[in-house]
Amino acid sequence: MRNETKVVAITGASSGIGEATARRLAADGHRLFLGARRTDRLDALRREIEEAGGTAAFQRLDVTDAADVRAFVAAAHDLYGRLDVLVNNAGVMPLSPLDALKVGEWDRMIDVNVRGVLHGIAAALPVMRAQGGGHFVNVASVGAYEVSPTAAVYCATKYAVRAMSEGLRQESDGSVRVTLVSPGVTESELAEGISDPAAREAMKAYRAVALPASAIAAAIAYAVAQPAEVDVNEIVVRPTASAQ
Numbered sequence: 001m002r003n004e005t006k007v008v009a010i011t012g013a014s015s016g017i018g019e020a021t022a023r024r025l026a027a028d029g030h031r032l033f034l035g036a037r038r039t040d041r042l043d044a045l046r047r048e049i050e051e052a053g054g055t056a057a058f059q060r061l062d063v064t065d066a067a068d069v070r071a072f073v074a075a076a077h078d079l080y081g082r083l084d085v086l087v088n089n090a091g092v093m094p095l096s097p098l099d100a101l102k103v104g105e106w107d108r109m110i111d112v113n114v115r116g117v118l119h120g121i122a123a124a125l126p127v128m129r130a131q132g133g134g135h136f137v138n139v140a141s142v143g144a145y146e147v148s149p150t151a152a153v154y155c156a157t158k159y160a161v162r163a164m165s166e167g168l169r170q171e172s173d174g175s176v177r178v179t180l181v182s183p184g185v186t187e188s189e190l191a192e193g194i195s196d197p198a199a200r201e202a203m204k205a206y207r208a209v210a211l212p213a214s215a216i217a218a219a220i221a222y223a224v225a226q227p228a229e230v231d232v233n234e235i236v237v238r239p240t241a242s243a244q
């Protein structure tokens with residue numbers, strides 16, 4: 001039996017977990033609105049979803065720009081008449097030791113991983129309040145629970161996503177659901193942004209046991225599928241073969 005059809009907007013839908021989540025939620029019958037900077041990828045995904053009988057549209061999105069995120073959410077709302085779920089998934093992970101002093105990369109992680117999620121909340125919360133409910137799915141990481149070398153700033157951003165999600169949940173008026181989904185190592189393009197040679201090399205061994213992105217999509221689909229009175233707050237998904 002199909003879930004109740006929902007309108008779901010996904011940030012960072014052009015690759016990895018966001019792309020897999022779009023495929024999975026479309027197959028579950030939900031109507032999708034996809035955002036990222038690489039619109040050629042989004043258009044190809046939209047076409048694939050529509051050819052499979054699903055419903056999807058897209059808009060170019062840079063989550064570091066609050067006005068852009070507002071316009072993205074407004075476009076989803078204009079198109080479908082409501083917004084039931086916002087998946088705040090866009091993220092970057094240029095790992096390096098702190099003493100490499102890659103201040104620009106620290107700023108970028110804060111801008112995308114922290115400000116991007118806040119921009120999503122600022123854009124979608126008024127829409128959800130006005131329509132009487134909604135659901136934020138914020139993608140954090142196992143790095144939201146423990147810190148490791150080269151990942152201090154990345155983990156800080158994911159601890160922040162966890163804190164913001166819990167705060168949002170506590171402030172909910174009983175109609176807005178909040179789910180934090182924290183993947184362990186998962187197949188995607190995330191590690192391609194690592195410029196530090198040692199961190200890049202270490203990541204190769206770590207990623208040898210990566211989960212398929214569809215495993216994280218399945219966790220998101222589970223949370224989305226629950227009835228309105230059930231708020232799945234946190235899901236951590238690791239490869240069975242990974243200690244971290």
Ligand SMILES: NC(=O)c1ccc[n+]([C@@H]2O[C@H](COP(=O)([O-])OP(=O)(O)OC[C@H]3O[C@@H](n4cnc5c(N)ncnc54)[C@H](OP(=O)(O)O)[C@@H]3O)[C@@H](O)[C@H]2O)c1
Pocket residue numbers: 011012013014015016017018035036037038039061062063064089090091092093112139140141142182183184185186187188189190191
């Ligand atoms: N893969 C893992 O092992 C893993 C583990 C834990 C947590 N995560 C988290 O999972 C989420 C998804 O990452 P992924 O693993 O699927 O990596 P990915 O394949 O690199 O995907 C990242 C997505 O974020 C988008 N993005 C980056 N900067 C953006 C910006 N400024 N505005 C809008 N979109 C932006 C990218 O699209 P464009 O470049 O086209 O904009 C892309 O669609 C991230 O939050 C990541 O931290 C991943």
